[in-house]
Amino acid sequence: MTSSRVRAVRDPRAAVRAAWTETVVLAGRIACSLSRGLRLGAGGVVGGRVVLALEPKALSVLTRGRRVVLVSGTNGKTTTAHLLASALRTLGPVAHNASGANMPDGLVAALVDDRSARYAVLEVDELYLAGVADAVHPAVLVLSNLSRDQLDRGFEVHAVAEGVSAAIAAHPGTVVVANADDPLVVGAVTGADRVVWVAAGAEWQADAVGEAPARPEVRWSVDGSGVRGPEGTTPLRLSLPGRFNRGNATLAMAAAGALGVAQPDAAAAFAGVTSVSGRYALVDRGPHTLRLLLGKNPAGWGELLPILGNAPALLFVVNAHEADGRDTSWLWDVPFEQLPARPTVASGEQAADIGLRLSYAEVDHRTEPDPLAALDLLPAGEVQVVANYTAFLSLRRRLARKAAP
Template sequence: MRIDPQALGKLLAERRIAAVTGTNGKTTTTHLLAAAVRAGTPDGQRQVVTNADGANLYHGVASALAEAPQAGIAVLETDERIVPRIIAEGRPEVLVLLNFSRDQMDRNHEIKSLGRGWRVALEAAGADGPVVVANACDPLTTWAAGTARTVVWIDTGAGWTQDAALCPNCGAVLRHTSVPLAPGSLDRGHWDCPECPLTQPVADYTVHGDEVTEADGTTWTLDLQVPGRFNRANAACALAAARLMGIEPEVALRGMQTVTSPAGRYAVATFGAASGRPVKARLMLSKNPAGWAESLPLAATDPVVLAIDAIAADGKDVSWLWDVDYEQLAGRRVICTGPRALDLAVRLTYGGVGHEVVPDLSAAIARAGELAGEDVVVDVLSTYTPFQKLRKLGGLA
């Protein structure tokens, strides 16, 4: 791109493109969608290109595309702020819009400005714009998708509402309610603006447990190798997008079953082998309160390691720690690590959670190994920057 500033547009041209964006889940969703499309495409490994390592800004997208000039299909993880350019220059067939969360503020000042950029770009694209697959449970995503020519709505069942207090259309306080379903099942959340017409759309796909149900009642079972309710929501979005790309649902689901550790997420790495005291740890990325709310219940080990930093990629303001229910870790052995371990330690102290502070990542993993004993896999939850360092320390990157 330094040699040719127009390279991105040229590399995007003459390809069928599916783009995935959102604060949480875009890397995993991209891996799931790429696997689904490859499974349903002749010579899929050669014909489908994706930026699998998560490099999702202009240079990362261009690099991935340049390495596969023969690939006719591109499944691209796309940073939120480059979505308008991808719409304008790439003319994607499908655009998956997942969600917005507050850790975008350090990089983009106000997350509504990102949503407005998506909305304006989709309106400008008009009839030539993508079919959008959008999370109906996220008000800002819903508003941003409102100008698209066609939207496929996914009821992800998302329970996190703390980043969706105000109506993005008129500024009123949104009303969040529970909608009862069948007897014995969990209620589902529903949002609505009391001051303007913006409301949660009727879903084309609904996630409930391990199943995804279409509006006509057709049900598909998700058999994933990545854990968590949120990944089932990601898979539902990937399934809808794959079908729009012409992939049969059975084939798409079979492809998604092959995804195990997208860009290191949920991978088990071995640390300290050179020292003769190897420790196995499962790495989980949690970037913001919404992500921590979903990941903490998956961290089942005792001890558990929590790694925190606060540069731009993590979010500079660590006050979000007070919005996370760390109290659920009470009674377990917790190790705080990373450059902002003391901030986390203060939060855990107020939450009544016993903990140790071991700022160095390698030393923290070693300490967890001492407490856990041999042949025990320790869960490690981390914000973005320590996560990338842990991938390298564990030989995953």
Template sequence: MSLKSRLAVILGRTTYKILHDIFHRGSSLPGKLAYQFDPQVLKELSRDYQVIIVTGTNGKTLTTSLTTKVLQQKYDHILTNPTGSNMVQGITSAFLAQKKVPKKATRLAVLEVDEANVETICQAMTPSAFVLTNIFRDQMDRYGEIYTTLNKILAGVKLAPQAKLMVNGDAAIFDLQDLPNPKVYYGFQSDDQDADLRANFNVDGVLCPNCQNIIHYHMITYANLGDYFCPHCGFKRPNLDYQVTSINKLTPSTSQFTIDQNDLTINIGGTYNIYNALAAYTVGRELSLNTAQIMRAFAQNEQVFGRQEVIDLDGKQLTIILVKNPVGLNEVLATLKHDSKNYALGFALNANYADGIDTSWIWDGDFEHLPFQKIDRVITGGERWQDINFRFKVAEMPPDKLSHQADLDDFLAELQQQSSPKIYVLATYTAMLQLRKKLTDKGYIKQKTLA
């Protein structure tokens, strides 16, 4: 390691120790300072690691968490970025925070990487594998259209032609046949090869990559994912190496399903989260773990930061769910339908850089399909509460059930006043962080280090 890199590491680790020990923080600033001092520092820090990059629009954080838990069943030294600080500064901080590892030990890094940062990360390290989850319209101000996002990811993948690609085979946009990388595909089994379906009219990514005609499906899981084929040119889904063969039971807090004849459960709801579990299963099997080890990992009930995180709010069950784009929002709304009991619903909408400054995506959400008869009250909040409040009004939420609180303290106070034993709060990224901080300050969330 060069002298400059050594000084950068000292700077970063000193900053991390101060933030960690005194302020219980440190997810990005130490890495930012070290990387600015020496852009080569990440290359030096990651030199002895086998790096697995997890990227895509939705599911990165949970897939990274589940994958880490799976691999911990066999490997002792796994580095990751658990809070979703997924740009170069956050990933550098994750390496700076890593404790000393024995020289001969196997070192793995499972890293969630922002789609627009894949190329930068791949310039700084050499990944051994990529996990590609999906690509949906998301934060148009940052990523542009979905094919722009794809190209940002591929710019990084092309820097690592030796890396194994573990790909969501149900996403037609991942037509990666021209790449030399070894490929493994995961997806959902289709039982009816005679079915001929189309995606919803407002779904992106449904054009055949070969001939630009509308893609057809034998089976659709959600949005543009499923067993696709093109009747015009013969383009079709690749053969799957790992597949969900059935969904056995769904609730807002659990998912029971079968992968390759093995029954599995995760403590989080939604079909979209089964894809994340399937991706983690794929990584585990490719790294020689057996099904029993993966089942043990999935059985762990540790919650993921801001993703269906359940909090005891004065005896009421408060569940915080991150939402950030139309596809993810609709899957969350669909998941809420599985709750058989009444509940209160909060929605905190911000439009900062990390959220995406354009809030028009909420109009593609299927609010009209919510079971309003089971929702005791809707409370809207956040910096753009007017937008989401109006969206509920247009969806014909009963006016006597709808209220708003512009101030987040008042928003939280009204949540506390609800008589419903169960409360779901949907929140964009910065609104989720702000709400979690207030809950932490009030003692409802045990303070954890963001490292």
């Protein structure tokens, strides 16, 4: 109390600024509770928008004095950020945009929610990376991969990579934890002063043709026995499925290592992460047990198809809102031809688009735009559900509503 008063006397402008920040944060919180109370949504993003409208420099103000890690890239950023946040919590409280709202309003909402945490793990949409980095001066930047996604918004993959590259060049003090297996990432990061290279895997190479930078020597890698890092090999017991999630965990462990988390501590924290904002979660509904998987683009779907391996039934849900990309052409880059025959339903607002794609892949299926009605077309038991962004969010919301008493 006394000390703050003394400071106020010494620098009245700082006191006014601090009071303004508190007012803005309060306004943001009120907007959040109003939005939640009125059931307009989860509320976070609305609060963030209010704060940004009143204080355009909110990102910079709210991260002052914190160690910030930014996680960006096309795929895997939400999972990597969740794993990383779990590891950093072994050091202390962490502010984290856990919902996956990764544009500035979502970031601000997470920072407003937790004002005291010394660490912040912020997943950032790759198109906003440069602006966000300028505002928050990240200690660490994690870059997972770059591939085609929402081209109606990003237009060209290489232009996105150039933006990322510029963001990195503008922050020479930032430690960049980068995926050495993705040629577009290597191209974007090369030239940065402080890089920790990680072999995190990259199946999708179709956007990197003509990019032939030499693969840098890696400090971190992963195989069946676990993560190999500077401290040796640490066994990895993930609850999340898929080879790509072992790559995400390796990136997260390397980033946590840059901030002083020992490999075994990070691995122990990772084991406790069972679902990532609803992804990979198991949900019981009537006679069905659903496993919810999020696939946003061809690279993501391509990684998911192999883990659908022995699923007895499949439900694909596809929308085409702005957050999904309004062009559904990407469905034709997903190798559905490799799916073995089993009960399958095409669903979502673009059910017909994915249904048509399945027909050309000769995958026998039925088509039902409403995903809950689509479940009734599938046999009882386990159903693997792959949905794109807004389809996933809306399905989760409806499942939660049904489950509520």
